[in-house]
Amino acid sequence: MRIFVGILIVSIFWFACQPQASVGPNGDLSAIPYKPIPLELNEPGRFVKMQVFEDNPLTEAGVDLGRMLFYDPILSRDSTRSCSSCHLQAFGFSDTTQVSFGIENRMGKRNAIALTNLGYHYTQFFWDGRVASLEEQALIPVEDSLELGTTWEEVERKLREHPTYPIAFRAAFGIENAKDIDRYWVAKAIAQFERTFISANSKFDQVLDGKATLTAAEERGRLIFFDESEILPTGECAHCHVGPLLTTLTFFNNGLDNTDQALRDVGLSLISGNEFDRGKFKTPSLRNIALTAPYMHDGRFSTLDEVIEQYNKGGHYSKNESPNIRPLGLNESDKADLIAFLHTLTDTSYLERQDLSNPFLP
Amino acid sequence: MIALLGLSLTFFSADCGGSEDDLVDEFGEVELNFQGFFGADPLVMLANEYDYEAGMDVRFQLFQFYVSEINLIAKSGEKVRLGEIELVNFENIQSEDAASKGLSFSYSNIPAGEYRAIEMGIGVSGDLNEKAPADYPVGHPLAFQGNYWSGLSSYIFTKIEGNADLNGDGDFTEKLTFHIGEKEDVPLYQTISLDYELSVSKDQSSVLPLSVDLKQVISPSSTNFLDFREVSQDHTNQASVYTLIVDNLQKNAIRVRQ
Incomplete structure (x- = not known):
């Protein structure tokens, strides 16, 4: 609980440091300027060039939003777990336990796969290849009872009612109203952030x-x-x-x-x-x-x-x-x-x- | 070299004057279809087992090879490029139904007219083999890292993987892996030409049916075959092994399907 309160405080502080913007009546965001800035990745020359996703181009605001969502336990039922709970940067975005644990210490079925150079994984994510893109991947753990254990409806509600996330979604995707926040924008933002996980300096x-x-x-x-x-x-x-x-x-x-x-x-x-x-x-x-x-x-x-x-x-x-x-x-x-x-x-x-x-x- | 010279002479002696053999300014589609066989049987990965030489049986998991510089030869002698490179990969042919459909590669905007042959290089042509997967976009046949030897700066032209039952007792525990790629002193690329009368019509699709017999690749005769009791793996370091595979793939295994 203390962690959650801490993150809430820091997140409000973080947003407060961003250019001034506020949510209008009934969640209206249209008064906030939408000026997406494309993010150019510094891709290693030895890599096959990363695929361009026209329906989810990388932007600074999109990656920033994805980074927050990746680390924010708001995506879990009891606000205790986030993507980063099982993908620890200090360990190459892998987990240190044999299998990963979700909310209420529920034991998962597999070891969390290390996240590296994901933008170059052009097909089939998860150990069993169950989804075809990072965007689809990001949709799964939220509703997995052994992981984040909630529903997308609940996550969407929390994000829409959050004091600052609607502004970040506006900046990232140009949505007109907080009620436009949905799971697909969340997944796109996380996918954008994950496409910046480039490791090529060993x-x-x-x-x-x-x-x-x-x-x-x-x-x-x-x-x-x-x-x-x-x-x-x-x-x-x-x-x-x-x-x-x-x-x-x-x-x-x-x-x-x-x-x-x-x-x-x-x-x-x-x-x-x-x-x-x-x-x-x-x-x-x-x-x-x-x-x-x-x-x-x-x-x-x-x-x-x-x-x-x-x-x-x-x-x-x-x-x-x-x-x-x-x-x-x-x-x-x-x-x-x-x-x-x-x-x-x-x-x-x-x-x-x-x-x-x-x-x-x- | 003699074969290439012969091909060149054929090309230059072709009638290049205006005639009914000339290609016209209309375009159709050509589908190159490869069906795999092991002798007379359809080539099916994993599901099928095949009698082999000397009382052995064999089962396959992977058979793939590159073809480069794929051209149709018109009756006029003109060459029309179908494709630069393809990977003919039977890995996912795991049923007889899939085997009967084969592997198809389609080429559009092919000038309408009468053609008499197809030529293609077996392997990765020299120009293409100087490049590396990073030079290609995702999905390109040459972008797949698993088919490239970075240490040797060569693509792996051909892969054959499977299992052998060495004494016919039903135990397929002998693992087979033959990966053939070009090394500095081992040039393995060769162009072949196959005669076939193909008519391409405007807005129509014409099929050029080819067969590939894996038995011809590894066991062209009962006295000349890969003896799995003696060799089950090669990464292009045993000349007798890779030469047999390459020569037979290029000269004997690929035919126009009747």
């Missing part, structure tokens, strides 16, 4: 840019990771974790379980209805992987050592297990070097970016 990025050098162990690990040595064992990692995003963005059965048998979580198959998708999950990015433990969709592994050991064994056979999952023959030195390389994927500047931080904190 040591590995700096090496690619010629600004840093890998240690001998890191380089050995890199060769194993990318299967680039004729002498060292192949890690087979880059079949799925490749390119600047360190993910193909596609779905694989990575051999965690025998998925031909009964499964607690069938992954993509639940959405697609295709039996050949059983046990397939979206390949996560490995950016900031050293910070995003625990690992896998169910958070079953606490450390990178456990992850590497799992892959080193070659996984559990299933009909649709990726054939790229095979015993690797890594010795202790190989494993240590592979992990050393994985640590070069940490982008500390991403963890410290002020424009991604909680706007309600001083």
Whole structure:
């Protein structure tokens, strides 16, 4: 409760610092000037250029609004949880618990996936790929009983009646009246903010840019990771974790379980209805992987050592297990070097970016 | 090289004077349709198992390859570009119904007239292979990171993945992954030409039906095949493996469907 009151006070203070504007009678916003300023992202040259969403172009006010909504527990039933409760910036916007917890400490079903370079994920979000866009993604947790546990009608009511949010929605989207605030504008604002989650300044990025050098162990690990040595064992990692995003963005059965048998979580198959998708999950990015433990969709592994050991064994056979999952023959030195390389994927500047931080904190 | 020379001679000796073979200033659509096979059987990922050589059986999860610089050859000899690059990917062909429909690529604004052949490069052409996924917008066949080796600066021209039952006991636990891409000293791109009489009419769609036989790629004969008991993986580092795959994909596997 104290947190909620604190956020309310800070949010009112934050809005008070914005250019003077006020909500008119009956929620009228039309007297407030609407002058959207496009936001140009500083996109890394190595990335495939981010898709332009004509129905939701990035603007300064839109991103600002999305940032507030991302961090504001107003989206939860009891004002205790927000998006940021399970996506912690200090941990690459991942969660530190095996599975995430929602309101009233309700235990979720999966580990919160780390949020990095989301604007480049052009298709299928969530571990099971249930939605096609960030805008659709942002609609889901609010009404999930294990997450924010409320209804959109209630969230819309709270935002419409809020002393300052209507002004922010006016600035972001030009709505004429507070009653025009709806879930779709909320989702668009959060999606805009999330499209600014660009991480491309790890040591590995700096090496690619010629600004840093890998240690001998890191380089050995890199060769194993990318299967680039004729002498060292192949890690087979880059079949799925490749390119600047360190993910193909596609779905694989990575051999965690025998998925031909009964499964607690069938992954993509639940959405697609295709039996050949059983046990397939979206390949996560490995950016900031050293910070995003625990690992896998169910958070079953606490450390990178456990992850590497799992892959080193070659996984559990299933009909649709990726054939790229095979015993690797890594010795202790190989494993240590592979992990050393994985640590070069940490982008500390991403963890410290002020424009991604909680706007309600001083 | 001889084949290319022959093709060039054919091109230059074609009748280029005005005739009924000339293309006209009207446009139609051409659909390039690939159906996959494993021998006489439709190629179906995951659902179907196939008899293989030496008592082995095989099941596939992925078969894909790039085709580049796709041109129709008019009877007049004129070349008409259909497309720059396509990824022929059978990964989602998981039923016989899907296999019978095949994979289609449509091209509009194709000059109406009479055509006699199609030519295309199997793999990623040299110019395109000098680029990288970041050079392309999302959705482009060359934008997918999973088909690019950044360390080698090459796209992966062909992927074959699946499982083998090495002794016919129903146990498909042998994992197969063959990824073929170009290395500095391993040029693997080649243009093929297939004869086919195709008539393109104004505002009409014409289908050019092709077949791709994966059995021809990995097992062109009972004495010349990938022996999974000896090799189950290659990332273009075993010449005998990638040469067999590339040569047979380019020369034997792709045909006009009758």
